[in-house]
Amino acid sequence: MIGVRPFRDVKLQWLQQLSCEKDLSDSARSMALYIVTTHLNGHTEKAWPSYQTIADATGKSVKTIQRAVRELEVKGWFEVQRGNGVGHNTEYRPSAASILRASDAREKTDKIVTLYPDKGGQNRPARRSDVSSEGGQICPPNPEKEKINIPNPREDAPPRVETRLAVPLVFVAETKIGQVEQWRTWLYRQGFPSLEALDTRMLRGGKLGYVLPGYWPPDEASSRERESCAFFSRRREHIAAEQIRPRLVHTSRLSTYA
CATH class of the missing domain: 1.10.10.10 (Winged helix-like DNA-binding domain superfamily/Winged helix DNA-binding domain)
Known part of the structure; x- marks a missing residue:
């Protein structure tokens, strides 16, 4: 153990x-x-x-x-x-x-059962088919079957378009200090800005808090971690686009007056 x-x-x-x-x-x-x-x-x-x-x-x-x-x-x-x-x-x-x-149960399931005779476990019989010296039965070629060419519908299918799955969001009040601090630490470790910089703060039911992809940060290498990273990446891209848009509008107006 x-x-x-x-x-x-x-x-x-x-x-x-x-x-x-x-x-x-x-x-x-x-x-x-x-x-x-x-x-x-x-x-x-x-x-x-x-x-x-x-x-x-x-x-x-x-x-x-x-x-x-x-x-x-x-x-x-x-x-x-x-x-x-x-x-x-x-x-x-x-x-x-x-x-x-x-x-203890995890340790038992992690053990690998070998298939070699000297180490125990089940091994396939050494006997081979009499039809072939290499083992297994060889079927004679069938010219009629070889003439039939059935197209694979997958070859003509359009390429698969990957869609984004919606991440279920929850509201975490500012009074939940432990949860909020753990999210701040998680964002820092992942290289993201703060909760305020990501514009996740909101007022709900008279309480200030944050809209987040979970009550607690996800475990490492879990599907929730990938979903959370995707959510905050989209928030960061959206904020960056919002910051660039006023400058583009201002530049366009200046070029119009020039």
């Missing part, structure tokens, strides 16, 4: 084991799946959704969610640190024991 891996490396194994856990109620299982797939931060391995947020997303009552939290805590799936309800939601984190089980 190599020890505990980061949760983002064993997330698939953790979810597989959770889905096969017979002792969990459906409410606890659906709640755990929702937290891990929607709210869990890949760097801190923590999540802070409120009871009401989970209840609205899973279609359960708040009391059912509270019972599910206790069940997941007692059965060793989550470490739960309860908040005071005033700006501090309950904190959820996959337990060390559950991550260790997932790490």
Whole structure:
């Protein structure tokens, strides 16, 4: 056993084991799946959704969610640190024991089964077909089939046009300091300007905040990271174009008067 891996490396194994856990109620299982797939931060391995947020997303009552939290805590799936309800939601984190089980499962799946006789594993039989000395059966040529030339419709098809997928955006209030700071750090590491320079700030429901491609920055080398980079690249290109446009208009007017 190599020890505990980061949760983002064993997330698939953790979810597989959770889905096969017979002792969990459906409410606890659906709640755990929702937290891990929607709210869990890949760097801190923590999540802070409120009871009401989970209840609205899973279609359960708040009391059912509270019972599910206790069940997941007692059965060793989550470490739960309860908040005071005033700006501090309950904190959820996959337990060390559950991550260790997932790490063991990941280690087993990473092992390669060889196909060589001296190293174990299954090997194909050495026997060959009697029809050919090189193994396998050779069919005689069929002139009738060779005359038939069926065109491949893909050869005449127009080239594929790559479309941009829409990135789902969320609103992160300025009061969510931890989330906003992590996004600032992520942008800096990726070589992007600040949130303000990218013009992502807006007022929504009387609250100031930012429109972002997620509540938390994405994990490295994930599909969300590529989508987030594409979103901010388009924002940067749009802002650059907006800055160039007034200068072009001004230059055009000067050439008209000249």
